[in-house]
Amino acid sequence: MKRNRTLQLRPFATRGFTLIELMLALGLAAVIIGIAAPNMRTFILNNRIGSAANELLRSVQTARSEASKRQKNVVICMTSSLTSPACATSGYVGWIVFEDSGTINWDYDTGEPLLESHTFQSTVKILADNGKRVSYAGTGFRTPNGGSTAQTNATGFVVCDSRGIKDVSGGTTGLSLARGIYVSPTGRSRITREVTNTTSMQGVTQLYANTGGTC
Numbered sequence: 001m002k003r004n005r006t007l008q009l010r011p012f013a014t015r016g017f018t019l020i021e022l023m024l025a026l027g028l029a030a031v032i033i034g035i036a037a038p039n040m041r042t043f044i045l046n047n048r049i050g051s052a053a054n055e056l057l058r059s060v061q062t063a064r065s066e067a068s069k070r071q072k073n074v075v076i077c078m079t080s081s082l083t084s085p086a087c088a089t090s091g092y093v094g095w096i097v098f099e100d101s102g103t104i105n106w107d108y109d110t111g112e113p114l115l116e117s118h119t120f121q122s123t124v125k126i127l128a129d130n131g132k133r134v135s136y137a138g139t140g141f142r143t144p145n146g147g148s149t150a151q152t153n154a155t156g157f158v159v160c161d162s163r164g165i166k167d168v169s170g171g172t173t174g175l176s177l178a179r180g181i182y183v184s185p186t187g188r189s190r191i192t193r194e195v196t197n198t199t200s201m202q203g204v205t206q207l208y209a210n211t212g213g214t215c
Contacts, residue, residue: 045123045161046177052120053159053179053191056095059116060134060181060189063097066115067136073100073143074115077108077133078126082117089132094119106135106143106151127158127211134183142187156207157181160215165204167195178215180204 059076067074076097077087085096087107097116102109120126130152135143145152158165160178167174175193182202183189197203202210 045163048121048124049159049161049177049179052124052126053181055118055120056126056157056159057181057189057191059095059097059118060183062116063134064136064140064187064189066097066099067138068140070099071138073104073106073135073137074098075100075106075108075133075135077106078128079108079117082119085114085117087133092126095126100135106131106133123161125160125162125213125215127160127208127213127215128154129156129207129210129212130154134187136187140187142183142185153183155183156202156210157183158204158208158211158213158215160208162215164215165195165208176204178204178208180207182207 063074063076074097075087076095078089078092079085079094079096080088080091082094082096085098085108087096095118096108096114098108099113099115100106100108102112108114132154133151134153135151137143142153158178158180163177165176165178168177169175174195176195178193180192180194180203181189182192192203192207194203196205208215
């Protein structure tokens with residue numbers, strides 16, 4: 001005759017953190033956060049500058065391509081209001097791209113096609129030289145300065161923040177924290193991070209000096 005045996009299982013003992021272990025874990029977490037937080041802030045600031053510069057460059061290139069496609073003058077300019085867009089020379093909150101098809105004055109007039117409008121983060125600052133705008137003719141080249149408009153094309157923009165345009169390596173010939181956008185006499189544009197450049201494309205330092213502004 002078989003006898004049934006009941007197996008008695010010992011329950012596993014539950015064990016939590018001791019006070020010392022908890023304090024060690026919290027201390028380690030505080031050290032990691034202390035190291036990571038400044039680096040994360042720098043990453044965010046750099047990303048905001050890079051994003052704004054890339055977006056502005058695309059708008060400059062869009063203005064040029066739309067001028068060729070439409071066979072009309074197309075202007076990109078800085079603006080102090082996106083709700084009532086108009087070209088501005090200070091207090092920028094963004095920029096606009098429009099077809100200058102009404103009165104050819106390099107300014108946005110009521111009824112003219114507004115092609116693009118952009119804003120940027122409050123920590124970012126954008127500086128521009130000369131007339132703070134670029135006008136493209138239907139040829140794809142910059143519209144000649146002066147004439148009946150008495151306007152002057154911008155040859156460069158600088159995108160920066162309160163950290164300025166200093167060299168990330170601590171020198172004077174490396175890469176800048178800021179971004180410069182150079183617009184050549186033919187209308188081509190590109191981004192530079194070089195602090196100085198003595199070739200055909202100006203560096204950030206030269207572009208920054210031309211704006212007469214401060215980050």
